[in-house]
Amino acid sequence: MYFRRGAGDPCISGSFAPMKQKVQKKNLEFLDALRLSTEEPWKLALVGGGGKTSLIFRLTEELVARGNQVIVTTTTHMAYEPERPFARDGEEELVRKNLREKGYTMAAAWDGSSEKVAGLSEEKLEALFSMGAFLLIEADGARRLPVKVPKSWEPVIPKSADLVIAVVGLDCLGRPIEEIAYEPRELAAFLGKKTEEKITPEDVLSLATSKRGLKKAVGKRRYVIYLNKAELAPETAFSLAKTLQERGYQAAYGSLKEGWIKRGEER
Template sequence: MKLSCCIDLNEKDIISIVGAGGKTSLMFELAQEIKKQKSKILTTTTTKIYVPTKEKYDYIFLNDKLIFKSLISDKKGIYVYGKTINTEGKIIGLSEDQLNSVLGYFDYMLIEADGANEKSLKGWNSTEPVIYSATTKTIGLLDIQSLGMTICENSIHRFEEFCKITTSNKGEKITLDHLLKLIIHPQGLFKNSKGEKILFINKADNLHHLNMAMQLINSKIISCANIVDKIIVGSIKNKNYTNIGLNKGVDTVL
């Protein structure tokens, strides 16, 4: 089963990706898969992302004035749009109004809607995440390899907010309970989410981390009603994905 099938992707879907531990990789992996359908795909951000390497896209426009001149093109492929590049070498993303302006020109829109400063976990301040109002699916990314990690400023983006959400303290080790709180808390992973809520537990790269992900799901998440609409466990790196049936446990293992 492909990633797009796990997500149950539909034409004209607008997907916002939040969390930490592989958002950009997920966005471009999904874009590459959709591209095989001869589709026109927008990849962008409402925050900031590093400029992707050339093999990840077909067309790139990083000048506010050039973006809208390119929209009438009927060429299929992956488009990267941004306002400009800042001094960090990051793309400054599109505003709500700009996203509204390009809405009708693409078969799919993939939006990185959160920032984690390349950390494995994060907390959220009052302005985050920045989710486009027309989003049809929100994918919340969770790094299962963060289990056992020491809670501190060096490993967690917005460390103080994370501790409030998870009722944790500096120096503790990340547990399944901490990750559950991060998922279910109103100010946590699915804060401001729109449309279908999809939990993607990433970096289940080996049997140990797959078992930890399943333990989190079976002992914690499935027992809590109305947290998410769909759960995927997998490894973006290895292109392996597992669909989880919320009432039955594992549905499909690849």
């Protein structure tokens, strides 16, 4: 597959700041581009590279704006943001209070050694979901690096999860594996490359579609691929998303930093 790179596709590196701006109604919303219905609450697990937390809170923002309630949690570790409502250990009374007052809450254990929030049990997740809120679960860690291949125990997708979104940061393109991957040796082995070799669009396709890659442990759940940081390589992002859809996968590309998203068939 030939991937066309436009004048705006330098494949440069760039830092990512968690998105704080308000939802821009002029753009297609992330819920719609990812084809996430809001008719009934669902349990969504997010896996893959950096950008999962930002995508979680973007979806939370859109869900709350539509009058829904959302619980954000993790099965691994997740950065603690003190400005957000938080129910330690998923304490149900506080969860209900935050949902009533804010429309959403984080609900997780607390890991004092890392000063991050940590995972809850499967039973606790079920108890939270029984409250009638949408459940968004960060089920993988990448230390904010754009790509990774899961270790033997990863990802930690709850048995009851309805769907999985895999996130890939396109700032990986054209850069050496050793610079942009979480556990570079494992990703290099998966791709059959050396750690000093660069990531190509074909590598992204392999990672996103393999059951040893980001599709690991998905099973029969609905699976969606989101290509983030598309502002760095818009033509390549479109070609990748289009190719994924032609191969039978649901895909979207966009920029959490700039606040836009497109479906795989849309340029």
